[in-house]
Amino acid sequence: MELFGVDIQALVSLLQNPFVRGIGGALGVVGVISIAVLILIWAERKFIARLQHRYGPNRAGKFGILQTLADGLKLFLKEDITPKNAEKITYTLAPILCFSLAMIPFVAIPIDRNIVVANLNAGILFIIAVASLSVIPVIMAGWAPNNKYNLIGGIRSAAMMISYEIPVGLAVIGVLVLSGSLSLIDIVEAQRRGWFIFPQFLGFMTFLIVSFMESARPPFDLPEAESEIVQGWTTEYSSVKFALLMFGEYTHAIFTSILIAILYLGGWLGIFFDSPLWLALKTLIIMLFLMWVRSSAVRVRIDQMINFGWKFLIPLALLNIVIAGVLRIVWV
């Protein structure tokens, strides 16, 4: 088959080459996620604005849809300031790491039965491992600029990370018990008999709450609590570096939403037909929930948050594992 003199078959077979597949996949992921982030930031601002009795962005483009792009370009034109006493290498490395670590998990996320960049047979482990790494750039950004607000933000992030990574791991175990596989594709296919949100409701709740912490969104936006510590771990960053940090942070929200959709809401499985569109729709609904909570809850205090993680979420997740085990014996 030929199109404009290019052999399509040869082009597809080129994807078998791991190197080409890697480069192509990386470019695809970054491109798709970037566009998704641009649109979702606009959607969030518009949605929250309507909840708050105001219009939101409405100048750049139709309905202000180009606002995020304009803001991004503005940030790129700003002066890139490095504080005098900053640890230069760490300071510069943090935004790059933050951005790339936020992008990496997406390569292992399947959007359809056959569409995935890297089909790992322990995909969920890989994803959780990389997601845990994402706290490292935050600590770096907190420490490097030699600013107390940054430092407090970074330390808060580290303290939070310890208390949410354990419940999230425990919550996922329930899904693994029911599906009997670590591969995300198998997990979704195992949900043909029923979405895991029903037998795994406690796990779903744990994961949903943790997704607020993981993406550092209100009410758990402690690392960048603007009314307390100015901008937290991003205080001293400006220009492109700030854009990268914000971009990376926002990507976490999409990442956790997509993971919830895959683990608990049946991924691409839908009524009548299976399609990546179902996955997109489910992700969007969870994103809307995250936005809704953002505009109606106040920030949790750090000690309350850690108490909540250790004393409430972990027992809940443990109970969830018991339920999953019982269901596995009785139901499967």
Added chain:
Amino acid sequence: METVLLNLGPQHPSTHGVLRLVVELEGERVVNVEPVIGYLHRGFEKICENRRYIQITPLTDKLDYVASMSNNMAYVKAVEELLDLHPPQRAEFIRVIVLELQRIASHLLALGSIGNDLGMPFTLMMYTFREREKILDLFESLSGARLGYNYITIGGVMHDLPFGFPDHVLAFLKELDEKIEEYEDLIYENEIFIRRTEGVGVLKPNDAINLGATGPVLRGSGVKRDVRKEDPYSVYHMFDWKVVTGDKGDCLSRISVWIKEMKMSSEIVKQAIANLPAGNIREKVSRVIRPPEGETYSRIESPRGELGFHIVGDGSTNPYRLKIRSPAFCNLSVLPHIAKGVLIADLIAILGTLDPVFGEVDR
């Protein structure tokens, strides 16, 4: 454990203006906090010594810039006491109406910004500003200005009420009563909000009195004290209303005092409009006022508490000395005592409930 010294402000998102807090931190815990003020000092009291009595009124607008009417009133009342001048009844009623509307506007602002301080960016604030905007519109129709009104003048008020003003006010108050229920839902029904404010920054009644707290901060601690009742001025004695208090003295009590006071103010305005007498709105006062030699201390209940003006007159056209007792300053000085051993997040919440306005703190 080693402590870290952190400068919060003077440019910080939630210091309500230009306040600098030197905070000694032990991890996240506040060991010591010292407010540093003076970034908005304009030498107000000294300027007044070089102005004629009538020229000082517009200056007072810039004291507590979210409650200009109250400042006008406090100053004007002091001068009227010095002159032994009694404004006409209609003027006094109009004063009460605008003062109570101003109290509602000020409390709405405070309530909105506490939402920001606690980390609910702009939701509560946009809601409260929606109502505050309507009060500003009413004041604009009354005086032509939205922020510095210069409306209450020596001898009465500047202009009579515009056509239809009482009806507009009543319509607004009806709307406000409904909206206040919305705020109550957003605050009292919100588990995280309650957890963040209940039992935080407790100010015991005795401490509140000893530290000189006034206004909603004092009443939040359960002390039933309000200048409008203790030392009635204008025509407040003619209305049927109660002093509202909180019970625990924590942040939530202070917030609840704001909400209850808005309801009470709404009642007072309704009564004032129902009984609004006809007549003159201003006593005849000569252009250049020369009060007799003597001094006076006069106080009113501003939205933030007891606002007093001490004026010493030497028989000339200018005051010899003018001293302002500002409630925001007194309330701010409570902060170091109740913010010991709390977390940074609580410090911000406590500061928000003390509701300082720096035009008035620094003068």
